[in-house]
Amino acid sequence: MKYLPLILRNLLRNKRRSGLTAFAIFVSTFLVVALQTALYQFENPPSEQSRFRLVARHATSLQNPLPEAHVDKIRNLPGILKTTPLTWFGAYWKDEDNWFANFEIESDTFWDVFPEVRLPEEERRAFLADPQGCFVGRDLAAKFDWKVGDRIVLTGQIYPLNPELNVRGIYDGPDSTWLLFHRKYVEEALKTSAGRPGRVGTIWFLVAGPEDVAPVSARVDAAFRNSNGETKTETEKAFQLSFVEMMGDLRAIVRNIVAAVALTMLLVAGNAMAMAARERAAEAAVLRALGFPPARVGFLFLSEAVLVAGIGGLLGTLLPVLLFFNSSPEPIMFPTFRVPTGIAASGILLALLVGALAGGLPAWGLVRRPIAQALRRA
Amino acid sequence: MGTSPVVSLRHVTKSFRRDTLEVPVLRGIDLETSGGDFVALMGPSGSGKSTVLNLIAGIDRPTSGDIRVAGSDLASMSETDLAAFRSRHIGFIFQMYNLIPVLTAEENVALPLLLTPLSGKERREHVRTALGVVGLTDRAKHFPRQLSGGQEQRAAIARAIVTDPTLLLADEPTGDLDATSATEILELLRRLNAEYGKTILLVTHDPRAAGYARTRRFLDKGVLGEMPASYAASASR
Numbered sequence: 022m023k024y025l026p027l028i029l030r031n032l033l034r035n036k037r038r039s040g041l042t043a044f045a046i047f048v049s050t051f052l053v054v055a056l057q058t059a060l061y062q063f064e065n066p067p068s069e070q071s072r073f074r075l076v077a078r079h080a081t082s083l084q085n086p087l088p089e090a091h092v093d094k095i096r097n098l099p100g101i102l103k104t105t106p107l108t109w110f111g112a113y114w115k116d117e118d119n120w121f122a123n124f125e126i127e128s129d130t131f132w133d134v135f136p137e138v139r140l141p142e143e144e145r146r147a148f149l150a151d152p153q154g155c156f157v158g159r160d161l162a163a164k165f166d167w168k169v170g171d172r173i174v175l176t177g178q179i180y181p182l183n184p185e186l187n188v189r190g191i192y193d194g195p196d197s198t199w200l201l202f203h204r205k206y207v208e209e210a211l212k213t214s215a216g217r218p219g220r221v222g223t224i225w226f227l228v229a230g231p232e233d234v235a236p237v238s239a240r241v242d243a244a245f246r247n248s249n250g251e252t253k254t255e256t257e258k259a260f261q262l263s264f265v266e267m268m269g270d271l272r273a274i275v276r277n278i279v280a281a282v283a284l285t286m287l288l289v290a291g292n293a294m295a296m297a298a299r300e301r302a303a304e305a306a307v308l309r310a311l312g313f314p315p316a317r318v319g320f321l322f323l324s325e326a327v328l329v330a331g332i333g334g335l336l337g338t339l340l341p342v343l344l345f346f347n348s349s350p351e352p353i354m355f356p357t358f359r360v361p362t363g364i365a366a367s368g369i370l371l372a373l374l375v376g377a378l379a380g381g382l383p384a385w386g387l388v389r390r391p392i393a394q395a396l397r398r399a
Numbered sequence: 400m401g402t403s404p405v406v407s408l409r410h411v412t413k414s415f416r417r418d419t420l421e422v423p424v425l426r427g428i429d430l431e432t433s434g435g436d437f438v439a440l441m442g443p444s445g446s447g448k449s450t451v452l453n454l455i456a457g458i459d460r461p462t463s464g465d466i467r468v469a470g471s472d473l474a475s476m477s478e479t480d481l482a483a484f485r486s487r488h489i490g491f492i493f494q495m496y497n498l499i500p501v502l503t504a505e506e507n508v509a510l511p512l513l514l515t516p517l518s519g520k521e522r523r524e525h526v527r528t529a530l531g532v533v534g535l536t537d538r539a540k541h542f543p544r545q546l547s548g549g550q551e552q553r554a555a556i557a558r559a560i561v562t563d564p565t566l567l568l569a570d571e572p573t574g575d576l577d578a579t580s581a582t583e584i585l586e587l588l589r590r591l592n593a594e595y596g597k598t599i600l601l602v603t604h605d606p607r608a609a610g611y612a613r614t615r616r617f618l619d620k621g622v623l624g625e626m627p628a629s630y631a632a633s634a635s636r
């Protein structure tokens with residue numbers, strides 16, 4: 022590349038202008054890449070936890086259990102990704118004042134639906150291996166001073182069972198005040214008591230996206246209408262629905278910001294290159310008088326713009342990549358907040374495109390201008 | 400070049416359009432220059448001297464007439480063809496030197512060589528030779544702003560001759576120089592013509608400069624003629 026020295030020297034000729042242009046493109050590319058990555062993370066959560074979680078409960082009252090068979094029926098309905106039952110057991114520890122949330126879980130499927138309940142892998146394995154195992158939230162463990170390996174005996178208030186449990190793990194999560202243990206253990210122990218076996222409290226399941234919430238809820242409730250266990254399906258939390266509605270707007274907002282930023286970037290770079298071209302018109306004419314073909318003269322000028330934009334774009338893309346790459350490995354909302362390759366590439370491409378457009382028009386002008394006329398102004 | 404002329408202009412006219420008005424500048428120029436000639440083109444300001452030079456270099460096109468330079472009919476050539484033609488046959492020397500300010504003297508001289516298939520080493524050799532001819536070897540690494548006007552013009556001449564072109568076109572090369580520097584440049588041009596056999600077309604309205612040429616032509620009112628006596632007197636030396 023024998024022209025590189027000339028291109029570089031021309032770029033360094035007005036360091037402040039080249040620097041500011043590269044900086045403007047750097048900031049713009051950073052914004053574009055970061056915003057698009059944020060949008061991408063919202064729309065494509067890396068784990069299922071951020072998908073839309075619905076809960077089916079008995080149509081009459083939350084206190085009424087549902088037939089266990091509902092779980093598999095729901096699991097097989099179209100539009101449903103993962104399903105797990107969650108049953109309120111209702112027990113205290115030692116003293117009735119020691120009240121806390123305790124649930125029976127279906128251990129194989131629980132984490133499909135509640136991935137935000139994070140239990141270290143070896144503790145999870147220990148829990149799964151122990152039929153009388155349980156695991157508790159960090160806050161709850163702190164409150165009662167429970168440690169992994171402790172044996173605790175709960176007093177059941179709903180069913181005639183006082184579960185004897187081994188603490189196998191301490192979990193972290195948005196709500197770490199629960200105690201969770203095997204549904205199998207309760208089913209086994211209450212095999213003979215009336216009204217209990219084959220019953221679950223609530224059934225939780227995931228759908229793919231906001232647009233599935235309404236139709237899938239309706240489908241689930243319709244499946245059990247006129248059965249002995251009619252269901253009422255709700256979104257996990259009311260605010261989630263408004264969140265869902267917000268998503269549509271968010272996408273439009275991000276797209277508009279990205280477009281506005283790209284346009285601004287183009288105007289800033291275009292203005293800088295137009296100024297450079299005006300200053301360089303006579304020199305371009307001299308090069309052409311020396312025998313440089315028009316395309317070469319245009320290419321030299323275009324290279325400057327593309328180089329400045331490329332440097333700005335590369336840095337603007339690299340920064341979010343590095344920032345997000347180093348973010349904590351398991352935050353609750355965005356477990357792996359990373360810049361997807363496609364978005365990183367689009368950031369650099371956008372910058373290069375801006376450079377090509379910003380440099381292209383003035384370059385074309387330099388090439389089109391009659392040499393004799395440009396030389397007269399020299 | 401043998402007997403065929405290096406430059407041949409036949410019935411060349413050129414008019415410029417100013418708003419709606421056609422302003423004729425050249426009204427029918429015939430000019431023939433053979434290899435090894437050194438022609439001074441004189442005439443009052445605005446008579447069209449630069450225009451003639453531009454037409455010969457193919458950086459402007461005539462309104463009518465034929466222009467043949469170094470065997471090429473310029474009328475039929477595209478912009479890109481003309482660029483290649485200039486690269487091969489024309490060395491241009493400007494009044495304001497027009498060196499690229501961000502390049503050193505030797506880098507400026509090397510510019511035309513970038514268009515050739517020469518290797519980096521060969522390019523450096525050619526540059527050294529050209530700088531030697533113009534006597535600027537010790538200023539090779541200087542930037543234009545570190546050179547005097549005369550030195551800048553010598554660098555520009557080195558740039559014009561480095562590809563060994565068929566024809567040197569110089570448009571008022573001494574117009575911006577003091578008398579001593581001007582003499583240096585004119586001596587250099589004469590040496591290029593006498594020692595190296597370069598064909599030179601020199602535009603000037605300085606009779607003393609024209610005196611360095613072998614032939615003098617006078618452009619006035621759009622036509623070429625002989626030197627008026629007033630010019631001829633001061634031009635002979």
Ligand SMILES: Nc1ncnc2c1ncn2[C@@H]1O[C@H](COP(=O)(O)OP(=O)(O)OP(=O)(O)O)[C@@H](O)[C@H]1O
Binds near residue numbers: 443444451
């Ligand atoms: N691109 C152009 N558009 C309009 N008019 C032009 C253009 N180029 C040259 N002219 C006109 O043509 C005439 C001849 O110009 P030219 O530059 O050839 O003169 P010159 O003999 O070189 O003058 P000088 O000695 O001042 O350099 C002038 O009147 C000039 O104004």
Ligand SMILES: [Mg+2]
Binds near residue numbers: 450
């Ligand atoms: Mg002129």
